[in-house]
Amino acid sequence: MDYAVTPAQAEFGRAFEDFCQRTIAPRAAQVDRDGELSRANWDDLAGMGWFGLYVDKAWGGTAEDVDWVMRALAEESLAKACAATFLSAGASVGLCGAPIQLFGSEALKARWLPGLASGATIGCFGLTEPDAGTDAASLRTRAERVDGGWRLHGEKALITNAPIADVCVVMAVTDPDAGHAGVTAFAVDLAGEGIARTAAYRKLGLRGSPTGGLVFDGAFVPDDAVVGTVGAGFLQAMQTLELGRISMSHFGIGIAEAAFDAASRYAVERKAFGKPIATRQAVHFKLADMKIEIDAARLMARKAAWAKASGQPAAEYASIAKLYATEMAVRCADRAVQVFGGWGYTDDFPVERLLRDARLGPIGEGTSEIQRELIARHLLDV
Ligand SMILES: Cc1cc2nc3c(=O)[nH]c(=O)nc-3n(C[C@H](O)[C@H](O)[C@H](O)COP(=O)(O)OP(=O)(O)OC[C@H]3O[C@@H](n4cnc5c(N)ncnc54)[C@H](O)[C@@H]3O)c2cc1C
Structure with missing residues (x-):
């Protein structure tokens, strides 16, 4: 490498x-x-x-x-x-x-x-439902066969861009008896009839990214909206999320970099007891730890990208990079708030927003818990 x-x-x-x-x-x-x-x-x-x-x-x-x-x-x-x-x-x-x-x-x-x-x-991607997130195999959204296509019934929840998107790749059950092989992906034109959008949720962070739900009440989707083949949706979703996890590691690295830059600048400018706080060992250690962890996360993310680029299995590396980089971003944003003291808790400075934004990382596109499960399964080959 x-x-x-x-x-x-x-x-x-x-x-x-x-x-x-x-x-x-x-x-x-x-x-x-x-x-x-x-x-x-x-x-x-x-x-x-x-x-x-x-x-x-x-x-x-x-x-x-x-x-x-x-x-x-x-x-x-x-x-x-x-x-x-x-x-x-x-x-x-x-x-x-x-x-x-x-x-x-x-x-x-x-x-x-x-x-x-x-x-x-x-565009948006509709996998999560009100009662199925981590447990993506228990989807309830159904697609029933009709003349010339399918009718969708069900609800998707917590979908990025749902309030404003034109198209959604929706995972729906086409064969309830077939388990993973009974899920199909449809590229659904959201202007169609029988589709309603919930109001955007009010969120802790990432407020400039609308998140909402989609309700399908018999919406018709033609056969040519099937992504690939009927029954391939679950596998396609997992492969899509593998790419998404590499991107989420960049999400974490980017937020952590912003936190590090803001904290480094502030530490030099802010004086306490007659000296910049940047002269204090307690501040040095925070900045040094941020730098170390950002570099480690970047190496993990590059390893995942290298595996993709060279056609090697990348799922394990993607999970490792996503897990580490997103948890690291929360730690770095939190340290940055501490370096800013009370001002870090106000929205006069960006670090409180960075902390709120970073918090999605260990949840979205597979929680940290499920990444640990996936990593362990790769290690143990079970
Ligand atoms: C801002 C935002 C944007 C999102 N965008 C999208 C999107 O575009 N498309 C989409 O499809 N989804 C999206 N999601 C949904 C997101 O992927 C899910 O929230 C996430 O996968 C977790 O699912 P859940 O919320 O149902 O939690 P649950 O699955 O109910 O999990 C709750 C807790 O239980 C733990 N848990 C569950 N099962 C296990 C297990 N087997 N072992 C150990 N712990 C477990 C989880 O780790 C978690 O801590 C988004 C969510 C947010 C907040």
Whole structure:
């Protein structure tokens, strides 16, 4: 494994970091207060070609021109600048776009990928239900066979972008007796009849990323909306989440970097007992621990990306990176709040938002508990 970043990767990463710090980061506090997706961020990301990084050229993207390291650098920069925007952008072109691109028919790709690649279409990924999150095999949303297609009945909950999305990759049970093989993925046009959206939830953090539910009351979906083949949905969801977990490790690294930068700057400026607090060993140790943990998380994330790029099994590395980086981000944001003292507890400074935003990491796309289970199962081969 080669840890060196090539000049082309470094230049690409710098350009994205500059863009994110110049354009996205200055809006992050207001986006959090507004509590809704920033269309300005979305449009500017589209202008930078962000969404296209994940989509093949045939469908309007630039995926062949970039590699895993470049996408990792871009994701870290965006998460550092505004984690809420990162989450919504990733759900659209990643969680929704990836299964369509990886498993969908040519017609399905032609229908949805150009819009997802340009940012004109907003996507979401519907796996979680009110009574089925970690236990994704106990889905209750049903798709029943009808002439020319399927009718969906059921409810999805806690779905990123559900309040505003145009399309959702919905996991539904097509054969209740077939277990995992009875789940099918459908790319559902959310403008169709029989589909209602719940109000957006009010959340601890990531308030600029709308999260909501979708209710399907006999919504008709044509046969050509099936992603790949009937019965392949559960496996597709797991493969999509493997990619999502690598992205979530970048989410953690980005937030932790933002916390580290803010705490380092503040420590130099803030004086107590006649000296900058940056002269105190207790502050040194916090900053040093943050730096060590960020570097460790980045190496784990790069290992997962390297496994993907070289066609090796990556599920275990993705779980390790996701678990460590997201828990690390909570620790780093918490340390940053401590370095800021009382001011860290106010929204005059960004660190309280970083702590709130970071807290999703150990929950979303497979909780820390389930990552530990998955890692242990790989180790024990059970
Ligand atoms: C902001 C946000 C955005 C989200 N976006 C999406 C999205 O776009 N699409 C989507 O499908 N979902 C999304 N989710 C849902 C998210 O993936 C789930 O919340 C998560 O998988 C946990 O499921 P749950 O909430 O039902 O918790 P539960 O599964 O009920 O878990 C509750 C607790 O029990 C623990 N637990 C459960 N089973 C086990 C076990 N076997 N062993 C040990 N511990 C266990 C869990 O780790 C957790 O601590 C989002 C959630 C949030 C908060």
